[in-house]
Amino acid sequence: MLIDRISRPASLREQLLAQALPPALPSTLRRFRRGALLLCGLLLWNVAEAEDIQSPNKQFTLSVNVQEGGVPTYSLTYKGRPVLKTSKLGLDLKNTTALTSGFTQTSAERRTFDETWQPVWGESKNIRNHYNELAVTLTQAQTNRVMRVRFRVFDDGLGFRYEFPQQKGLDYFTIKEERTQFALAGDHKAFWLPGDYDTQEYSTVTSKLSEVRGLMKAATTPNASQTPFSATGVQTPLMLKSQDGLYINIHEAALIDYSAMHLELDDKNMVLESHLTPDAVGDKGLLQTPANSPWRTVIVSDKAGDILLSKLVLNLNEPTKFKDVSWIKPVKYVGVWWEMITGKSTWSYTNLENIKLDSVDYRKVKPNGTHAANTAHVKEYIDFAAKHGLDAVLVEGWNTGWEDWFGKHKDYVFDFVTPYPDFDVAELQRYAASKNVRMMMHHETSGSVRNYERHLDSAFQFMNKYGYNAVKTGYVGDIVPLGHKHYDQWMINHYNYVLEKAAKYKIMVNGHEAVRPTGLSRTYPNLIGNEAARGTEYESFGGNNADHTTILPFTRLIGGPMDYTPGIFQTRISTFNPQNNSFVHSTLARQLALYVTMYSPLQMAADMIEHYNQHLDAFQFIKDVAVDWDDTKVLEAEPGDYITYARKAKGSPNWFIGSTCDERGRTSKIDLSFLEPGKKYVATIYADKKDAHYENNPQAYQIRKQNVTSKTKLSQYCAPGGGYAISVMEAK
Numbered sequence: 037m038l039i040d041r042i043s044r045p046a047s048l049r050e051q052l053l054a055q056a057l058p059p060a061l062p063s064t065l066r067r068f069r070r071g072a073l074l075l076c077g078l079l080l081w082n083v084a085e086a087e088d089i090q091s092p093n094k095q096f097t098l099s100v101n102v103q104e105g106g107v108p109t110y111s112l113t114y115k116g117r118p119v120l121k122t123s124k125l126g127l128d129l130k131n132t133t134a135l136t137s138g139f140t141q142t143s144a145e146r147r148t149f150d151e152t153w154q155p156v157w158g159e160s161k162n163i164r165n166h167y168n169e170l171a172v173t174l175t176q177a178q179t180n181r182v183m184r185v186r187f188r189v190f191d192d193g194l195g196f197r198y199e200f201p202q203q204k205g206l207d208y209f210t211i212k213e214e215r216t217q218f219a220l221a222g223d224h225k226a227f228w229l230p231g232d233y234d235t236q237e238y239s240t241v242t243s244k245l246s247e248v249r250g251l252m253k254a255a256t257t258p259n260a261s262q263t264p265f266s267a268t269g270v271q272t273p274l275m276l277k278s279q280d281g282l283y284i285n286i287h288e289a290a291l292i293d294y295s296a297m298h299l300e301l302d303d304k305n306m307v308l309e310s311h312l313t314p315d316a317v318g319d320k321g322l323l324q325t326p327a328n329s330p331w332r333t334v335i336v337s338d339k340a341g342d343i344l345l346s347k348l349v350l351n352l353n354e355p356t357k358f359k360d361v362s363w364i365k366p367v368k369y370v371g372v373w374w375e376m377i378t379g380k381s382t383w384s385y386t387n388l389e390n391i392k393l394d395s396v397d398y399r400k401v402k403p404n405g406t407h408a409a410n411t412a413h414v415k416e417y418i419d420f421a422a423k424h425g426l427d428a429v430l431v432e433g434w435n436t437g438w439e440d441w442f443g444k445h446k447d448y449v450f451d452f453v454t455p456y457p458d459f460d461v462a463e464l465q466r467y468a469a470s471k472n473v474r475m476m477m478h479h480e481t482s483g484s485v486r487n488y489e490r491h492l493d494s495a496f497q498f499m500n501k502y503g504y505n506a507v508k509t510g511y512v513g514d515i516v517p518l519g520h521k522h523y524d525q526w527m528i529n530h531y532n533y534v535l536e537k538a539a540k541y542k543i544m545v546n547g548h549e550a551v552r553p554t555g556l557s558r559t560y561p562n563l564i565g566n567e568a569a570r571g572t573e574y575e576s577f578g579g580n581n582a583d584h585t586t587i588l589p590f591t592r593l594i595g596g597p598m599d600y601t602p603g604i605f606q607t608r609i610s611t612f613n614p615q616n617n618s619f620v621h622s623t624l625a626r627q628l629a630l631y632v633t634m635y636s637p638l639q640m641a642a643d644m645i646e647h648y649n650q651h652l653d654a655f656q657f658i659k660d661v662a663v664d665w666d667d668t669k670v671l672e673a674e675p676g677d678y679i680t681y682a683r684k685a686k687g688s689p690n691w692f693i694g695s696t697c698d699e700r701g702r703t704s705k706i707d708l709s710f711l712e713p714g715k716k717y718v719a720t721i722y723a724d725k726k727d728a729h730y731e732n733n734p735q736a737y738q739i740r741k742q743n744v745t746s747k748t749k750l751s752q753y754c755a756p757g758g759g760y761a762i763s764v765m766e767a768k
Contacts, residue, residue: 089170091189106139123217130210139174156561157637159668165351192346193335202325211321216310224276231269231298233313233521234261240587261514268301273594289331289352291554296523316519341670349555363542366637366663371430378576380613381408383433385456409433410458420645422471430476434459449482452495465502480510496541511549535560553596565599565638572601575620582621582699582757590675601642602630607734625724625737626759631661632694671706693762701756711746716767719744723760730757
């Protein structure tokens with residue numbers, strides 16, 4: 037059997053053996069020599085199947101091997117410290133031989149790549165994409181199938197994916213499960229969400245990995261649509277911290293034509309294994325070669341801030357194919373939204389409980405008197421946006437069908453073009469245009485995906501007709517057709533189809549209840565916003581934990597920006613809706629900081645405008661803060677405790693600083709050495725007062741100004757659940 041393995045075609049081994057065995061040797065000596073050389077050849081074969089490659093800065097070392105039984109594996113170290121121990125690779129296939137064993141390495145190709153590219157919008161003007169690549173081709177003897185694993189080692193971590201060339205015996209295939217392992221070096225501290233096929237809208241749990249099983253039941257709180265799958269399944273991006281101080285983030289990049297990956301934890305051996313989202317019949321992926329999996333990503337550093345600054349996920353996505361991106365612009369907006377979320381107003385025009393969309397004449401029914409999306413009220417928001425230099429106004433509940441939109445699994449639930457009688461589309465567009473304000477569309481699908489695709493062209497044509505250039509999509513509730521999940525392959529293809537279709541109409545997309553982003557905004561820069569986590573709306577449903585915004589940048593935002601909808605000034609909801617006793621778990625000053633710490637090119641001033649008019653001095657920061665950046669610094673960070681960012685506005689000398697902390701409060705100490713030496717700046721500091729507290733005194737803030745330079749060092753108090761925001765303007 038060993039001789040058979042050596043004798044399989046391998047030109048290098050054959051050449052070595054031929055050169056080492058002169059034909060004139062006596063037969064006995066030749067037999068002895070051949071046996072010894074066969075043993076040496078076996079050793080050479082094993083060595084040949086082990087491949088090492090380092091990152092450009094030499095701090096990461098990746099080892100790839102084919103172990104006994106033909107099992108492909110990899111391992112990763114950082115500065116000589118183990119990040120991932122020997123971890124298996126491969127996939128189980130449905131009704132055929134698995135791609136997990138029986139492999140031999142038939143080639144290994146290497147290359148180095150180094151470029152600098154400019155995003156359409158982003159956290160920095162320039163992004164360097166520098167890696168060393170190793171592509172290992174594996175052949176399975178039993179089936180003669182070929183699978184390639186492509187590894188890219190960056191200065192901040194690792195990305196790898198499976199590639200399936202077009203070949204006989206592997207043209208169409210169905211994935212039963214992906215078996216990618218991440219074998220951790222210890223029982224790390226983890227910041228995790230329960231694994232679920234339909235929602236990420238859970239509170240992050242902080243615990244050791246060994247504690248996940250015991251905490252899972254309490255962590256899986258109710259949601260409009262949810263499908264938890266395991267007592268130890270968790271979601272990505274998963275943030276970890278080892279006992280010796282390594283920060284590790286595991287996620288995926290370029291999720292296209294594949295189902296979203298979760299992680300199944302073996303809590304005895306501390307091994308995470310990929311767990312794909314099944315479709316309506318339980319399959320985890322239907323592929324046709326040539327095909328690739330998404331990239332599996334591992335970002336590592338001994339500094340927490342480096343995780344936040346990583347562009348590894350973006351770099352693993354393809355550049356955009358859009359030839360014209362001039363229509364894609366970052367947006368700061370207000371909206372008729374928070375009053376409905378908090379229960380003060382309604383999306384629906386009437387109180388009817390059972391409607392069929394085309395059989396109701398809304399001109400003849402009795403209005404409920406609480407419908408927020410009416411022409412006069414929307415004009416108030418347009419006036420406010422125009423007065424304060426904001427770009428757009430979002431209006432939810434403008435279209436017919438909201439009376440029984442949710443929980444009925446209706447197919448034909450909205451048509452996306454018919455307004456309620458009190459919403460004058462043409463007049464509002466005329467009025468907004470006269471004020472140099474854009475209107476932002478809202479398309480809630482209620483999870484009825486076939487219905488949305490049926491109406492996409494007419495809906496986008498309607499938007500073009502009335503001057504809307506951005507849409508907020510929604511997928512609340514179970515997916516219709518029933519059986520599909522929010523993160524299965526069919527839905528992933530739907531989300532990407534909407535992006536492609538929207539681009540044809542020059543429309544930007546802000547996806548809510550969609551899949552967590554995987555850096556696709558590089559390929560589709562019209563994807564200017566995503567929700568895919570518990571946003572501010574949950575502050576009206578019982579509240580987010582005070583440490584929530586100190587964790588999200590390390591988890592959810594690793595894959596792309598979030599439409600978190602910050603800026604709530606009146607945090608006690610009962611002051612305007614006595615039926616709702618929830619409150620926002622944040623001080624007012626921290627709400628300002630979120631415009632810097634929760635990155636997005638799409639930022640909403642989410643509160644009602646009457647609350648902003650009560651605090652126009654604080655609202656000044658929202659007016660001033662940029663939504664697109666030339667440079668970003670992390671001044672201090674520790675997941676779950678605090679984050680302080682500094683960002684330089686696009687095409688401007690001005691900087692903005694934001695800091696958020698957990699429920700314990702702290703004193704933040706930063707230096708401003710990132711400012712241009714020799715220049716003078718005026719810093720306007722929006723901060724918590726000494727007696728501020730997110731629970732009982734959230735609106736206690738103070739504003740002060742001081743002159744600063746690159747030599748200035750600042751010390752600033754952050755109240756429990758608080759923070760601060762600073763605008764640093766060049767002195768004139």
